[in-house]
Structure formats: structure tokens, C-alpha cells
Amino acid sequence: MTFFEDITTSNAISQLERILLDIEKRWKIHITIHDHKGLLCLPDGHHILPHRNVHQNICCRWKARQPDVHSRCLAHCKTGAIRLLTENPVPTQTICWRFLTEVIVPIHRGREHVATFFGGTFRLPDSQLPERGEPQDDEYWRLYRTLPEWSDSCGNEISLLLQMVGAGFLQIANRLYEEYLNQSGRAGHIRRFINYYANTDTRLKDLAKYLGLSESRTSHLLKQTFGCSFHHLLNQQRIRHAKSLLYSRNLSMQEIAEQVGFSNEFYFNRIFKKIERVPPGILRRQILNPPHE
Template sequence: MLKVLIVDDELIVRKGLRAYVNWKAYDMEVVSEAANGEQALEIINQQPIELVITDIRMPLVDGIELTRAVKENYPHITVILLTCYDDFSLVKEALDIGASGYVLKTELEDGSFESILKKTSKEWKKRQKEGEYYKRLEKEAENSRLLLREKQVQSMLEDPSSSIPDELDWIENGFVGIYFEFLCSPNSFVEVEKQFYAIASKDKGVFLPLDDYRAIGLFAREKEYSEMKRTTYEQEQCRKLFGKITKIAGEINIYYCASSTNDKAGHVLRSLKEKGAYHTFYNEFGHLLDVHSIPQQGISDPFAKMDWQELRQLTLMRDWARIKDICDELFSHLAIEKPPVEDVKKVVLEIILIITHGLQTNSNLLTLTWGSNRFDNIELAKKKRTYKQLIEWLYEGINELEDSRSVFIGGINSVISKAISYMERNYMLEITLEDVAEHVGLSKSYFSSRFKKITGENFIDYLISLRIKKAKQLLQETDLKILEVAEKVGFNDPRYFAKLFKRFEGVGPKQFQESVHLYDAYK
């Protein structure tokens, strides 16, 4: 609604106008009153007003001076004059300085006032629509400029040697580049972009989402600061940005660098993106870094660290435990040397290729984790953005193959039963988790997790419980000494045996044996 201010030195006129006119019919609302021009200007300074209806003759500041002040300082406000028959010279002066019309006080009831209000309302609505239209055009033009800049930055990333376009000529005076890596894809980059432009002018800044998890931005460096102050200011802006975006989008990495006037902008942005992605791959998330602090990529050849012939043979033998061992050795080297990301992914893809080819002789063994063909392998590997994700993806597939094999040879319950039978026959020996896993044909880690899931106990606790159970039988059925019983059930240290026995049974082995013999004598 059009907000109206009534100005007249007579209270009865102000109240009469407020009560007499059906303001809502003209989409108007009287929001305030004033007794003179001075009061009116104070009100206009304090709240939004679109229409001033004012008397001409008033004390202090009259209607002419009020109109002049309004039109000089608030040209969008419409002014309508209330006048008497002898005010026409003043009316002409007011119209000359911008008043939109006048009404004789004697004609307020003959429809003239309503006609002016109707006309004013119509003109205001027209101006409002035109204003919205022009605002929309300005917004579209601004969006077009931003879109053009985004495309130009994208072109610079694709062809770093390309010249700087005119739309980005401010880059030549130096800029700050920022590369973003998000752990989780933001629901929308709108809020992230908003925070970026809180530190960067839209006239001299660009924010470009690269995909669902990455973005890059750049903005002009401040000229008026010294280099030291400029660097400090830029670092502080990046810290603020990191904190605000972390609250919006969760864990992120932000990498930044300042470019001088002599730098090739395209090469700087490409290097920023590549170094940021490399650091994220090996170091996960939660980092804010100047990209110059990131070490150079390792140069070792990861293919040379793997015995590929051995991997082929182990795949044919379905020896998943040994396959994991040689993969562990490889990945421990790569974690230290940190070769280029693409080289690591190529090695993992080669491991997958050799394993899947080796399994073609046994269609019962398969894993959907890696996909169903070479193209799937490559596309899934591309999506692994960190070293940890990539290695876990490889091992997840190997574990599924172990699972498939255990089903193929009788089901995992059957395999665990086979393991327990082996432990029942060999509990008195120094058997280990590795020994039992190898006996049933599973890797140590896979066997350990499945054993606990099915039995409810981890391997060591189950073996100790089994040995204590066998010790109780010997203590009940024989007269062997405690030392001899300990040795027969697999304990080399009788004191350790006694400690564990008491923990399981509540009494030591000697007390247990004496109570058994006492019971037998009583019987």
C-alpha cells in the first residue's frame, strides 16, 4: 500500500481527512500526521513515505519549502497540495518545483480529491511495475555478466594459455584464487556463493561450481594496502569464509593463493585446483591452506611396487589373505610417497582388472562393488576423492569375493564350524588367528569379523574359554598337577593360567581341584 503523510497545522483538517477518505479503496494507508513542514521532514527521515498531502500555509516550514526539500532529497515521493482560493501564485511555485497536483479545501467533498487520489494511485502502481521491471532487467543483466565470467574462468581452466578476456581485465592487477572441496555435496551452492560474495565484489569477483563437490572462485586484490597488509587481509578473509561455509556445508577444504600482476591467471587457477585436489586425496577434510604450503607430488612409480605375476597366481588360487597382504604392502608405500592421484587410481584399477580376469574361470565368485565391466571400474574410481575412499572400495570388493567363496564352499556358518573343529583338535598348540584363517581359506581380517559375528566372541576370548573348559575336565578327571594341566591345554606360564582360570571360574585351579576331590570323597 501507498504510505501517506498528512501535513496541516489544523488538527481538525488532519483528522477529517483521515476519517473522511476511504484510503484502502486507493491502496493507500495514512501512516502519520504532522502540524508543519519541520515535523513532516523529521517523519520522512524516520520512516518510508510515498505520498505527502500538505497545506501550503503553515508555521515554521511551509508547504512550499516542504515540497522543495522533499523533491530534492526524496524525488520518488509524490506531493499533493491543499490550498485556498488566494494561494494560486504559491501553487504555481510548488508545481514548478515538483508537486504533482493540488486540491482546494473548499472542494474536498465534490469528488476532486478522490479523482486526484485515484490518479496518484494509478501512477504509483505504474511506477512500481516499471521499477520492478527495470530491477528485473538489471538482475538479468547482472546474472548474464556473472554467467559470462563463469564461462570465461572455465575456459581459462581448460586452456591456461588463453588470454584474459576484457570482462576479467581486473585480473591483470592481481587476484586471490580460492579452491573449494566439499566432503558432502551442498544442497545448493546458492548459500556458499552468497558467503563468497560477502568478501568479494560481484564487479571484480567470480564464483564457479565445478561439480557437485568442488568450486573455484577469484576476486581482485586490494590496491591501497601494502603487500604485507594485503596478504594479512586476504588470509583473514579466507579464514572467515572457511568458518561460515563450514557451518553451512559441513566439512570442507579451502585452498587459496594470491597472484601478482605478472602471473598467467589460467596457469595459476589450474595449479590451484590440481594442488587442492591432490592434498584432499591424501589428507581428507577440514583444512584451510595457502596452496604454496602443499608439498610437491611424489614421483615414484607405483606400478613398480607390485608383483603383478604373484597377484595373478594368488587370484587363481583364491588366496585372498595373501592378496590383501601384498596390497597392504603396496598401499603402505604409496601412503608415504604420495604419487600423483591418477597414478594411484591406475594401479588400483589394474589390481581390479587382474582379479576380475582371474575370476572368469569361476562365475560363482563376483562382486558388484567394482561394477560389472571395465567402464564401471573406471567411472567408480573417478568418484573416489580420497586415498582412504579408494582403498576401502578395493578392499570392500575383495571382502565380497571372500564372502562369495565362503558361500560357494558351504556357507560362512559351515566355514566357522570348520574353524571351531580345528581349534577343538589343536587348542593345546600355539595356534593363532592367522593359522585358523589360513586353514579355512579366508583372510585374517575377514575371518576375524565373521567369527565374532557368528560366535559372539572374538577369536582370543573363544580360544581361552575353550582351553579353560578343557582344563576343568582334566582337573575333574585326573590327578595331574596344575603345571601339567596348564601345559596340556596350551599355557606355558602356570601363573598366567591360574589368573585366567580364576577370572573365568571365580576360584583358582587348585581350589577348584580340591573342591572336586572333596565332593567325590563325600559321595
């Protein structure tokens, strides 16, 4: 996809957001991205599209202000839509419990489901709608009527579009990370080692063996090159990875801790707060439930 070729680490956030905004304007849709594996995180831990994990259409924004309603919506996106793709990992139409419909497209890296793109949102044709909702839902139904009506032909076009966009995003994410890891010299070797082994029980002696140096020489090299110890560098990488996983609604905090290399959730929370100055649970709530205007 040629329009991704000029994207670099320094402009990725603005450029990829611009691409999505252009697509949304042309197709009159909203695109939401659930990043399950940190696909869209830069090497420094910053997410490329930090606000794309929340549905922004007018009906979903209305529901987000209703706590009881919002919890059911989160359950639908977190479990219902993802379960559909687990059972049948191809682009499909999904209909939520408030009759909003959209296209969901799984993005795979090899056989691994790394992200889900949502494209919509549409209202159902009148023939598929139930009778009038309760009186307190008048405002919701008024907003609902302003949405474009779903059609299979439009859904198929959006499905193809999101598959191409997802493939492009995967391509640029892989390229940016390769550029980060392929630095020359010992700094590059150390980054590659830390990146590859951060989720294991690796130790300073393992890095020393990899570099062909003594442990004391390796420790001195780390402080000289990165200004920190081996364990601090290792924990930085683990927390960087953990921050990217906080964007996924499908992982518990214990599962995130285990995936990034911590033996238990308590120690993970302590190290995360030490590095990021905020507990992971609070940061996750800020990410997944940003304030709505």
C-alpha cells in the first residue's frame, strides 16, 4: 500500500490518524480499532492511535453516558464480537443489543489474531427493527434514526477496505519496530536481546554470554550506553509491552503480567507504578473509558 511508504516513527501518529480521518470522511463511517497485542505501539511504548479503541458514533457516545447501558456495550465489544471472530475468523457483520450494526475485520500476524477493526456504524432497515422502545429511550432512537441504513453491498465494500487498511497498518507497525531493533553496534544487539527475551526469566549473565563479554563488563556497558542497570532496562521493556496490552479488553491484569515476564501481578503492579508513576489499573481505565464530551 503505497500511501504508507512515507510514514516514519516521528510522524506515525499524525499520518496514520490522517489516513483514517480521510477514509471516514469519504465513506461516512467511524473506524474503531481494538489492539489485542500492542500492534500499534511505537518502540517507546506510545500508542500510535490512542483514542481509536472507543466507538465514537453518536449512539455509542450517548450510551457511554448511561452507566448500566455502557457496561453491556463493553461486554458486547469485548466478548460478543471477538467470540464471533474466534469461531469464524473472517470479516463479518455484527449487531449489538441496541441494534447498531457494523463490519468487524480480524487482522492476523501469521495465525495470531492481533487486532480487530470495526467499521460503521449503521442502523438496521425498519423491517428488522423491533417495535418502539421504552419512553426513556426517545433520545436514543432519535439519534439512531440519523445513522445511515445498513446494506449488504456497503458492508462488503467496507470489509474489503478495512482488510486493506489493516494489512497496511500491520506492514507499517512491523517496519517501524524493525527499524528500532536493527540499530547498528552493541546498542542494537542489546535492544534485540532485551526485546526477544524480556518475557522470560533472562538474567545479566545471559546477555553477557550473548555479547561475548564478562558480566562486569556487560553491566558497565549498559550503564555507559543506556544509563541504567540490566534489570531496569529489562523492566522498561516489560512495562512498555504491558502498556500496549492495556488497550486490549480481553486480557486480565494477571494475564498481562504473565505475558510480559512478571511472575505475579503484585510485583508487576509495583514495577509498573515505579516506572510510569501510575498503577496499571488506573491507566487502563483512562485508556478504555476516556471522558466523552
